[in-house]
Amino acid sequence: MSRSTDVLIIGGGVAGVSIARELSKYELDVVLIEKEADVGWGQTKASYAICHPGARWAHGTLAQRMMVESHRIWDQLVEDLDIELARIGELVLAFNEGELQYVDTLKKQGEYNGIKGLEILDGSEVRRLEPHVNPAVLAALRMPTGGVFNPFEVVYAFFENARANGVKMLLGTEVTGIIPQKGDFIVETNGGEIRTKYVVNAAGLYAEKIAQMAGADTFKISHETKSTCLILDRCLGDLVQHVVTGVADPKAFSRFKVVMPTFHRNLLLYTPIPEPSRGIEDRAIEKRAMDLTLQSTKSLVPDIDFETHMIASFSGLTARNSRGDFIIEASEKCPGFVNVALPPPGITCSPAIGKQAAEVLRKAGLPLVEKDDFNPFRRKMKRIRDSSMIEIRELVHRDPRYGRTVCRCEKVSEAEIVEAIHRGATTLDGIKFRTRAGMGRCQSNFCGPEVAAILAGELRRPYEKVTKKGLGSAYILNKKVLRTYGH
Amino acid sequence: MDISIEPLDVTVIGGGPAGISACLELCTLTGLSIALLEGEQELGGMPRSCHIFFGLRDRKRFYTGPSYARKLDRLVRKTGARIYTGFRVLDLVTGSPGDAHELHVLSPEGPLCIRSRFILLATGCFESSRSERFLPGTRPSGIFTTGTLQQLVNLRGLKPGDRALIIGSEHVALSSVLTLKRAGVSIAGLVEGDLRLNTYASVAASMSRFFGFPILKNTAIHRIFGSSRVEGVELLSGRSKETLHLDCDTIVMTGRFRPDSSLIDNTPIEKDPYTLGPAVDTAFMTSVQNIFAAGNVLRGADTHDLCALEGRLAARSIIRNSRTSKQKIFRYIPMRAERPIRYVVPQRIMPMPKRFFSKFLPWPEIQLEKTLLRPTLEAWSRKERIWQGAYRRLLGNTRIPLPIEKFLWDRVDPALGVTLRVIQGV
């Protein structure tokens, strides 16, 4: 591979794909490079996908400005790109005098930040709205603009729309070196070299490392905070109606406890635990973190048997940079090299981040000429789960594979699996995140072998070459064929 | 090519041992219109991919799992029941009392809505996932349940890995030993967190000797290793508190069954608080009139022949109900269980002077979280003890019958019901 391009984006997290989609509006050659087999598998996948209303971020920070601007854009974007966002509102609970003061201050800061509809509810009102929260609650700050995303859909929406508008996506390709050369950059990857005029470094946890390659590092990234998140069965999804949160813990990077329904109405639990990571790739789940999370979220919602209804759990690292705010700027040492380093909440801010990065590139000399044929729309997949009987009839008439269920828990049909593959899934996880096959109660106990068979068929690969998440993660290890029962 | 099915008397959901046996029984009574809906392309349910030793208590002879499934298939196709394979029920919409219930079904020819007076849920069970078991560590590929393993090996003829670790020691763990051996996978060990095995210790011991793998009791999975594919596990011994590293590329999680009961999620049907399966009374009826449930959807862990018997009994109960237009209202007594008892099934029972059901069906039943030595079980109502039973040993994770004929029913407060507890026991 040896090619050249105008802009090369390193990293296919939510930042990278949002920037790609923004740049795809203009007459430019854009390439996005992602080391994993799919987009969104860095921090983005580990997030709990709250659409933060924005009161918790100090006025004047770039993060806060991006948040305000994003909230202006989201509603339109949700329509254009068919993104799944439910604005269910956030409730910050207060249980003592100190916490009362905290929510009061939070309300003032939020109003100063221009957030609409903030109100303090007294204890009885909170208990009426949320009968399952700890009855000791004294008051709560309600922020109606908060919500929950389907985080995968956010990433895939930007990704698919950017690709439809001409951005070249190189997945499973890792940047290994960057050589500035006569105002351009030669970017070395495990798939060959690419010459580019501009580089956008949106490599998340690896942003410092990538910046170093070009000598454009003016910040440090720490990957020390590890977070663990528990997903509980849908039977508990209606337990709370809001994103229910606690006050920030100053000892844990101002993170806070969360009990909330996910977009698909599972229950999500999170507690900040000062658990240092063991390295930049450490995503192992600690038993201690699981136990502590179950225990301490009970202070928000007691009396519920969380233990017996856990269906999934995952851990992820947060990239915190040495400046403590969003960094979206062109390097002074190395013009044409734009660093994008985001502490949370990158998903909430992703629309504005795309625009901001484009603006920074424009100021650095990149001409932004609008395309005539930019298509701002993208539709999500048709799903049996979300369709009426009449819609399902049409779907099955169009493609009989909609009539065959593969994942029983989440009601995913064969046609949806196939479509996920046509939209870019090359792995079992890629299919899972696009369709939810295997994300239900049985966690792919029933459908795993069948999904793998469909993937093998569509990719025209032998079964043993099907992977869970790319290189090295084969679903089965051998191709030895045994005699089967019964046939 | 839209399809439709006219209103039915009975619809059975799930073509495993429970559902098929129910159909066979229902068809002994002529005049009822009956349909069996199975989501898979073939009838038979779990036994299609399972092991030997099938049919003992319901068909009185030995079958292999697949041949047992084929036998049931042949039998049920000879009856008047209409069989629909590849028909998956997506939603259950309960009707108001006296009305028919509605099923939204997805079939290869399109969606359809079936109205039915009686419904039998026989949708089976599956084994707990990794998170439910609190298994810490990385999240690589190569972690399966026995169910998935048996699908891969027995239905697809594939060898999942080279060296496997088995987690759990219920009966099904022995199945996974045999399945792995059949596929030529070596076994790194069998790990049980409990102090004792949840299956017949002598059978497990002879398998361990014969196939040459260690059985590690009182041992927890401390960490799973491998970022892409499983590379090994670190085990923590409960006794010595020492850690031990085992290399393996595959992990098989066995047992800890859960009902496949997602159909009742958005219905008013009452659920068991632990299993999330439908709560039933002694006649297999759920809290919604004319909706019944039988087989492993009731709780999870049981053998196919007991499921088949349950299917049969539920069918008889449906037949009885179909004969009377007026519903008899029985005073059922609610049953509750306290840890370490996980559940009691049925959740509502009728006081009975003597054993009501077949002697092969130990019912009502409870399940314990772990194996207990010299435990005493007690039943209480209000502040009175209405039964006490001392045992030498009770296996965890398996069916334990409850001798309700010995309960002092006249002391029971029907409104408060009965609470079951374990006293003592180690």
Ligand SMILES: Cc1cc2nc3c(=O)[nH]c(=O)nc-3n(C[C@H](O)[C@H](O)[C@H](O)COP(=O)(O)OP(=O)(O)OC[C@H]3O[C@@H](n4cnc5c(N)ncnc54)[C@H](O)[C@@H]3O)c2cc1C
């Ligand atoms: C536990 C947790 C919870 C969170 N909760 C929320 C929330 O509720 N709401 C919210 O808005 N935000 C939340 N966030 C923050 C949000 O997830 C991040 O801000 C956002 O995902 C950052 O996106 P990114 O694209 O910058 O980084 P990433 O998603 O990390 O993307 C970087 C990408 O670059 C790729 N890459 C790295 N090196 C190379 C290389 N050499 N070559 C090619 N590709 C490379 C990586 O594989 C990765 O895909 C949370 C974060 C965490 C960790």
Ligand SMILES: Cc1cc2nc3c(=O)[nH]c(=O)nc-3n(C[C@H](O)[C@H](O)[C@H](O)COP(=O)(O)OP(=O)(O)OC[C@H]3O[C@@H](n4cnc5c(N)ncnc54)[C@H](O)[C@@H]3O)c2cc1C
């Ligand atoms: C991995 C595993 C191994 C086992 N090994 C043994 C063993 O060796 N020996 C033994 O005796 N028992 C074994 N069992 C127990 C086994 O569950 C029972 O033997 C028996 O199969 C249970 O019968 P059932 O009819 O209740 O459920 P199942 O046999 O599970 O049948 C349920 C059927 O319902 C169908 N179904 C589910 N939902 C729907 C829907 N919405 N619409 C339409 N159809 C639906 C399913 O496709 C399935 O065919 C094992 C169980 C498991 C999970």
